[in-house]
């Protein structure tokens with residue numbers, strides 16, 4: 108038998124199956140979807156078996172070395188999905204397979220140098236002998252790190268076959284093993300042994316009593332017996348020696364959420380709107396249809412309850428469900444809602460889990476121990492074998508698109524899996540992406556609408572404040588008069604306020620007032636942000652840091668000034684103006700530690716602070732009953748980004764932030780501060796009018812030829828020298844112009860708004876198209892050509908349907 112194997116080397120020329128012979132001994136244990144190790148060139152690599160066959164066209168084949176997995180890690184469906192993804196996202200097939208698996212399943216490669224001929228080594232290379240004194244083998248990385256002077260001689264000895272190099276592949280994915288004890292004898296025998304214990308064997312008697320009292324067949328972790336039941340290790344092992352107990356190593360699943368669910372929740376009686384929305388979903392689930400639903404429901408309309416009840420039906424039918432939630436919304440509260448309804452049926456795939464925990468959650472899915480997977484983007488690859496439903500909550504979120512290779516969109520993958528499995532996909536949002544809503548209007552997707560909050564509380568009133576007028580009235584503060592008054596009022600009433608600002612740091616740029624020099628990152632074409640805590644300037648793109656200079660590096664003047672406000676500055680202002688207010692600041696800088704995010708939210712939820720100030724990360728999912736005021740400090744900050752989705756993103760963000768107020772008994776209100784209050788994205792968000800925003804934005808997209816009227820492909824070229832990158836981008840543009848239909852528009856090469864990142868100059872070409880069957884094959888050819896000839900550090904990346912243009 109012969110196996111086709113994709114080798115774990117992310118390079119175009121080897122991205123194809125290679126034939127390997129399956130040795131006699133492994134005949135029955137190699138199945139497609141498994142990982143194996145194989146000799147490749149002069150090394151050993153991990154590979155994915157994708158198919159088996161009887162014959163090969165090649166005369167001489169190498170053999171598979173080892174089988175790593177007991178069961179296939181990729182199901183047949185995922186093997187197929189990987190091929191589709193490689194094509195649709197223009198990525199390598201192995202990269203597609205890797206992205207479907209937990210990171211810990213990536214192989215770790217090492218090499219050892221092994222001693223083959225002791226005598227000759229002593230004779231010819233006596234200086235190397237000490238390196239092999241502790242054994243016959245030395246780790247290559249170790250030698251490189253600690254014995255660089257010996258490397259030349261080592262190489263010679265290898266050439267003379269005195270030493271040999273042994274490549275090794277390590278599987279990092281390991282199940283956690285623990286010691287567990289169980290009764291090996293009947294209750295009567297244990298009781299008899301306990302009766303014959305004397306004063307000196309009192310501890311043994313206690314241990315025996317424990318196993319008499321507790322379920323005889325069960326295995327108990329030894330550490331648990333010692334810690335929680337006060338048994339001694341000594342007595343347990345003595346009893347094991349006597350054959351009364353059995354102590355063995357067993358696999359244990361790490362469960363990061365164990366013990367977090369006290370009581371299961373029951374399905375709530377649905378409102379009329381909810382009942383109407385869930386009916387067609389259930390019908391689709393029951394008849395295994397690959398229908399796509401867009402559930403457009405305002406925040407608080409009870410979409411999650413619909414998801415929960417639809418999943419319940421899926422489980423009843425013996426099928427499984429995937430729920431995708433944006434990373435930052437995957438809070439403990441969110442997870443709890445699923446765990447509280449479905450208990451142990453749920454696996455959670457969250458980036459904050461340790462690698463081992465992620466692996467175990469993944470195994471629960473693969474081994475069929477759970478029926479629901481809740482997770483961020485990559486959970487769309489959950490290896491269920493009988494998928495009955497896929498839900499994507501907040502479907503408009505751009506984090507569903509992976510920004511680096513493979514550049515897949517979870518929505519596209521979900522829809523593909525829905526087709527393959529005959530299962531419905533539900534996209535949910537209060538502010539659907541224009542693409543999805545347009546498809547729903549054209550009846551490609553089925554639109555389900557929830558217009559009311561479940562408790563019929565009205566949406567909060569939103570007031571837009573014109574900051575230009577504030578300026579004219581002499582108010583140069585970052586708070587308008589009205590917002591400041593309302594914050595003070597909430598403080599007096601002991602109610603809470605949420606303030607939103609989309610910029611972290613203290614000041615957004617530093618400029619010399621004498622000569623106008625703005626301090627920029629030396630590696631990127633972008634200004635540095637001032638962080639006051641340590642008086643540093645930071646690049647938010649590459650992480651570069653420097654001390655903030657006291658004098659201008661260009662003219663030497665000491666009139667350096669800080670402009671623009673970030674969250675740190677707002678915090679300082681609040682402390683100055685309202686010293687009695689307790690403020691929690693939440694941004695990347697204050698939540699870097701594991702669990703930091705939750706800790707701050709818990710503090711705010713416990714009313715240990717009056718004001719929560721933060722960036723995007725506070726826009727979602729927060730649900731605090733005592734929040735009665737939401738303030739948006741600079742609504743325009745996203746509006747003027749050079750991206751055709753700037754208005755859409757602004758509308759979505761403002762709507763989400765507004766949704767944080769008045770969700771419960773206390774009525775809430777929202778203040779939006781803006782320098783362009785006449786912009787429709789701001790007016791429509793304030794009016795809670797999605798339809799109106801949609802139709803205005805669609806006109807603009809139509810006029811400028813953007814999605815959803817056209818598809819986009821973005822080609823990025825980077826190189827340390829601007830001219831080289833420009834030239835390559837120019838060549839690509841002319842190849843595209845020559846080969847695509849006249850209906851396609853090819854823009855570029857153009858310099859993107861950030862012209863340089865990490866010392867590499869960037870150029871882009873953009874293709875706008877409706878139907879170009881030749882586009883993907885052509886881009887594939889261009890990409891391969893670059894990989895083969897791109898030795899001079901020219902880098903090319905292709906992004907189909909990009910979500911960000913910068």
Ligand code: ADP
Nearest residue numbers: 375376377378405406407408409410411412561
């Ligand atoms: P969404 O996901 O649309 O923002 P949620 O599902 O989070 O809305 O619902 C908001 C709140 O309303 C939650 O606290 C939820 O428990 C409650 N809720 C939803 N549906 C019902 C219902 N039918 N009866 C009672 N409470 C409900």
Ligand code: ZN
Nearest residue numbers: 628631646649
């Ligand atoms: Zn930088």
Ligand code: ZN
Nearest residue numbers: 619622659662
């Ligand atoms: Zn200057």
